[in-house]
Amino acid sequence: MYVGAHVGTSGGLDKAIERGKAIGAEALQIFPSAPVQWKIRGWSDEDCAKFKETWPEHFKQIIFHGIYLANLAGESADNLEKTKTALIETLQLASKLGIVGTVFHPGSYTDKEIKKKDQIKDTINQILKETPSDTKLIFENTAGSTMGGKLEDLAFLIDVSSDKDRVGVCLDTCHAFAAGYDISNEVGYKKYIKQVDELIGLDKVFCWHFNDSKFGLGEKRDRHENIGEGKLGKTAFDLILNDSIWSDKSGYLEVPGFDNQGPDKKNVEILKTLRR
Ligand SMILES: [Zn+2]
Numbered sequence: 001m002y003v004g005a006h007v008g009t010s011g012g013l014d015k016a017i018e019r020g021k022a023i024g025a026e027a028l029q030i031f032p033s034a035p036v037q038w039k040i041r042g043w044s045d046e047d048c049a050k051f052k053e054t055w056p057e058h059f060k061q062i063i064f065h066g067i068y069l070a071n072l073a074g075e076s077a078d079n080l081e082k083t084k085t086a087l088i089e090t091l092q093l094a095s096k097l098g099i100v101g102t103v104f105h106p107g108s109y110t111d112k113e114i115k116k117k118d119q120i121k122d123t124i125n126q127i128l129k130e131t132p133s134d135t136k137l138i139f140e141n142t143a144g145s146t147m148g149g150k151l152e153d154l155a156f157l158i159d160v161s162s163d164k165d166r167v168g169v170c171l172d173t174c175h176a177f178a179a180g181y182d183i184s185n186e187v188g189y190k191k192y193i194k195q196v197d198e199l200i201g202l203d204k205v206f207c208w209h210f211n212d213s214k215f216g217l218g219e220k221r222d223r224h225e226n227i228g229e230g231k232l233g234k235t236a237f238d239l240i241l242n243d244s245i246w247s248d249k250s251g252y253l254e255v256p257g258f259d260n261q262g263p264d265k266k267n268v269e270i271l272k273t274l275r276r
Pocket residue numbers: 140172209254
């Protein structure tokens with residue numbers, strides 16, 4: 001497996017490459033824009049072309065994390081339109097950078113479950129239709145209070161997608177644990193993977209997010225912790241990193257960092273040490 005990390009792009013795309021290299025990351029996740037704004041800012045054509053040419057020399061994979069505002073299941077027509085536009089622009093930008101696509105949190109529940117099924121289906125398929133075929137839309141599991149908390153939610157999202165080759169899931173270790181899947185030990189991890197296989201298919205797992213959890217099993221609180229410092233613990237990462245089914249996949253750190261500056265060399269090193 002490849003140890004990746006989320007890094008900032010302030011100062012430009014080349015700065016993201018520098019930051020990733022400085023902490024020893026083997027894959028990178030970046031935002032296409034400020035994550036709490038609708039507008040996808042992007043970069044100049046020249047910067048995009050330069051990045052597209054340069055990044056493969058240093059990293060196995062680069063992926064976007066979509067803006068936090070996106071919600072496939074929202075109540076407001078205006079927000080739904082903005083969600084669609086933002087995800088379309090994000091995938092168009094991904095194609096321009098030669099990166100794989102975007103991971104994103106799929107959206108809200110209505111009364112703790114997925115309603116608005118037609119809206120969700122139509123939105124996903126419009127996004128797929130209006131974006132380059134070399135990009136992927138990747139649904140992330142959540143900590144449990146929004147869509148994606150249950151593996152069945154992710155299965156539904158894949159199921160309604162018109163182009164199965166262009167959709168997948170990202171499994172976040174903190175979110176899985178917070179949502180009640182006990183991946184902290186071998187028995188629980190094996191059980192989780194069996195469920196993933198049965199409901200979604202292992203081939204649909206595109207990547208992982210590697211985060212420990214500040215809160216306990218099933219507490220539904222989305223608060224990431226440095227690897228080994230949280231309630232999840234190192235065993236989960238040992239199990240994933242050394243499971244041959246993920247050998248060509250990347251796992252991205254989204255941890256606070258030991259100096260509270262985000263994913264750092266120390267967290268990267270801890271994961272690399274666990275990898276055998
Ligand atoms: Zn995540």
